Amino acid sequence: MVAMTEKAWAAASAVSDPELPPLTIADLGVLRGVHTDASGRVVIRITPTYSGCPAMTVIQMEIETALDKAGVKDARVETELAPAWSSADITAEGRTKLAQIGIAPPPDPGALIECPRCKSTATEELSRFGATACKSLWRCTSCLEPFEAFKAL
Amino acid sequence: MSDPALFRYALGLADDQLVLGHRLSQWTGHAPILEEELALGNIALDLIGQARGLYQYAGELEDADRDEDALAYHRDARGYLNLTLVEQPNGDFAKTIARQLFYTAMALPFWQAMTASTDQRLAAVAAKAEKESAYHLRHATEWTARLGDGTDESHRRMQAAIDQLWEFTGELFAADSAEADLAALGIATDRASLRAIWDDTVNQALAEATLARPADSWMTEGGRDGLHGEDLGHMLAEMQSLQRMHPGLSW
Numbered sequence: 001m002v003a004m005t006e007k008a009w010a011a012a013s014a015v016s017d018p019e020l021p022p023l024t025i026a027d028l029g030v031l032r033g034v035h036t037d038a039s040g041r042v043v044i045r046i047t048p049t050y051s052g053c054p055a056m057t058v059i060q061m062e063i064e065t066a067l068d069k070a071g072v073k074d075a076r077v078e079t080e081l082a083p084a085w086s087s088a089d090i091t092a093e094g095r096t097k098l099a100q101i102g103i104a105p106p107p108d109p110g111a112l113i114e115c116p117r118c119k120s121t122a123t124e125e126l127s128r129f130g131a132t133a134c135k136s137l138w139r140c141t142s143c144l145e146p147f148e149a150f151k152a153l
Numbered sequence: 154m155s156d157p158a159l160f161r162y163a164l165g166l167a168d169d170q171l172v173l174g175h176r177l178s179q180w181t182g183h184a185p186i187l188e189e190e191l192a193l194g195n196i197a198l199d200l201i202g203q204a205r206g207l208y209q210y211a212g213e214l215e216d217a218d219r220d221e222d223a224l225a226y227h228r229d230a231r232g233y234l235n236l237t238l239v240e241q242p243n244g245d246f247a248k249t250i251a252r253q254l255f256y257t258a259m260a261l262p263f264w265q266a267m268t269a270s271t272d273q274r275l276a277a278v279a280a281k282a283e284k285e286s287a288y289h290l291r292h293a294t295e296w297t298a299r300l301g302d303g304t305d306e307s308h309r310r311m312q313a314a315i316d317q318l319w320e321f322t323g324e325l326f327a328a329d330s331a332e333a334d335l336a337a338l339g340i341a342t343d344r345a346s347l348r349a350i351w352d353d354t355v356n357q358a359l360a361e362a363t364l365a366r367p368a369d370s371w372m373t374e375g376g377r378d379g380l381h382g383e384d385l386g387h388m389l390a391e392m393q394s395l396q397r398m399h400p401g402l403s404w
Contacts, residue, residue, distance in 0.1 A: 051281045052174075052202025081206060082277035084284060128288065129192035133199065137188070153284050 004072060008042045009034045011063075011070035018058045019132050023097050025059055029089025032080060042067070042075040047085045049153070050133040087134075087153045104138065104149035113149050115140035158331040160214040161234065162341055163275070164224065165377050167207035168235035170282075171225055172385070173256060174200030175392050176243055185246050192292055193249075199285040206278045226396035230379075230386040237376040238321035240385040244314065247300050247307070251314035253293035258354040259325045261286040262347050271339040294358045301362025308363065315359070316367050323372025325351065332377075 012034065013026035025031040025046065032045040044063055048056050060077045067075045087106035090098070095105040102116045104123075112121040120142035127137040128151075135148045177197035184190035208221035219227075238256055243249045264286050267279035300311040328336065328344045335341035359366050375381075395402065 048202070048281075050199055050202060051206060051278075051285060052198035052200070054198070080277075081281055082273070084277070084280035127188035127191060128292065129188070129195040131191065133195050151288075 004042060005034045005036060007070055008044060008067055008072045008075060011066040011072060012044050015059065015062045015066050018055045018062075020098075020101070020103070022101050023094055025063075027091050027094030027097060029085060029091065029094070030059065037076075042072055044075060044077045045080050046077060047080050049085050053133060085153070087150060090150070098150055102147055103135065104147060106150040106152040109152070113138055115143060115145060116147055117145045118143040156214055158335060159272070159340065160211055162332060162335055163207050163211040163214060165234035166275075167204045167211055167224070168233050169239050169256075170200040170204035170207065172233070172235045172388070173239035173252075174198070174204060175388065176239065176241075176252075177249070179243055180249065189246075196253075196289050196292065199282075199289070203278060203282045203285070206274075206281075210274045210278075222396065222401075226393045227400070230381050230389055232379060233381065233385060233389070234377050234379060235381075235385075236321070236324050237373050237381060238318065238324065240376075240381055240388065241318060241321060242384050242388075244317075245310055247310040248314040248317065250293055250296040250300060251311065251318050253289065254297050254355065254358060255318060255322050255325070257286055257290040257293050258351045258358070259347055261290050261354075262350040263342055263344070266342040266347070269339075270341070275340065290354070294354075294361075297358045297364070298362045301359070301364040311362065312364050315364055319367040319369075320371065320373050323369075324374045324376060327374055327377075329377060 013024055013031055015025050015031075017023050017025055017028055017030065020028070028049070030046050030049065032047050034042065034044050037043050044067070046056070046059060046063070056079065060079075063077050064075070090106065098105045099116050104113050104116050107113055113123045113125075114121050115123055115138075118140060120140055122141045123138050124141055125136060126139055126146065130137045130148050134151055134153070136151050137146065138149045139146045174197045177193045177200065180193045181190065181197075184193055204225070205221055208224045212220050212224060236256075238252060241248075241252055243252075261283065264279045264283040268276055268283055270276040270279065297311065300307040302308070303311075326344045326348045328341075332341050332344070336343045356366060
């Protein structure tokens with residue numbers, strides 16, 4: 001069964017986030033874990049970033065498709081709320097990928113938001129709410145580039 | 154049903170989030186600026202997401218084969234248990250902000266307290282709602298200050314909104330005996346205990362916005378018993394129209 005859960009993890013962790021395709025659900029910390037239940041069925045556990053994240057249904061479907069392709073049959077995807085997702089759950093690789101696609105990673109507590117283009121910390125918030133629940137809108141006052149930042153949650 | 158009191162409690166909380174979330178979603182395409190279009194839509198999404206978690210739990214508690222959609226789309230206004238504040242129509246932008254301020258100033262400490270609920274499911278919803286409510290409250294207090302301490306016209310409208318919605322704030326802290334029993338078990342939160350925090354938040358927001366706190370007088374109550382104003386029925390008629398016409402339809 002270990003081999004099966006490893007196979008399932010490999011397939012599920014390669015699933016892209018529908019709203020941030022360069023990042024996988026493992027990069028974002030949305031993928032919580034894989035185990036087998038009492039009947040030997042593979043269970044994939046995911047958690048939403050925000051309560052109303054509309055991507056969860058698509059993520060679930062894509063995990064099911066990926067597992068099917070990988071030969072993991074009859075797997076189940078479960079959504080768990082506790083412990084609540086935090087922006088600190090984004091992996092180091094996830095943070096690097098966010099910066100590469102021009103989205104400032106969530107700041108450490110008390111830290112300033114860095115412009116993903118020129119790395120200046122002379123930045124200002126334009127709107128706390130962005131195109132998705134997990135992002136806000138910012139502008140760099142050094143290079144004047146507007147950009148999105150992942151919200152600390 | 155294993156626990157009718159807990160079912161009603163979860164359902165009332167779910168109805169609060171759904172009704173307020175739907176009201177905010179009605180701003181889509183009408184918000185004063187693009188950033189507010191996004192903000193109100195995002196807040197609505199958070200609330201509807203919280204509602205889903207609560208409806209799913211309520212459906213399991215009731216154990217009567219009603220899922221989240223059945224609970225949301227196939228109950229009439231009389232069956233809705235939301236607080237009367239959240240059903241109040243959007244009005245102008247000031248009224249929407251006043252409603253957000255009054256509700257969220259209660260919701261943030263409420264969800265904070267609920268993270269310690271002995272009910273694991275409610276505590277899990279609360280842990281997410283707490284974080285989201287913190288964003289919602291900042292949004293509401295910032296706009297309250299901007300409108301109240303803005304132009305003569307925005308000040309006049311913000312004060313009118315505060316005055317108009319004040320009568321619905323008493324119910325935020327009222328609990329019936331069933332809720333009090335759940336609070337005694339550590340499942341629910343004693344709403345009266347939120348009053349002092351709410352007063353602090355609201356007094357500070359009003360003072361910063363140069364707005365006057367209305368005098369307490371008669372308060373509207375009854376939402377948790379399914380007693381609502383006419384507006385909720387109109388809202389539900391629109392919100393439920395598709396599922397009423399095509400029951401069980403899914404994407």
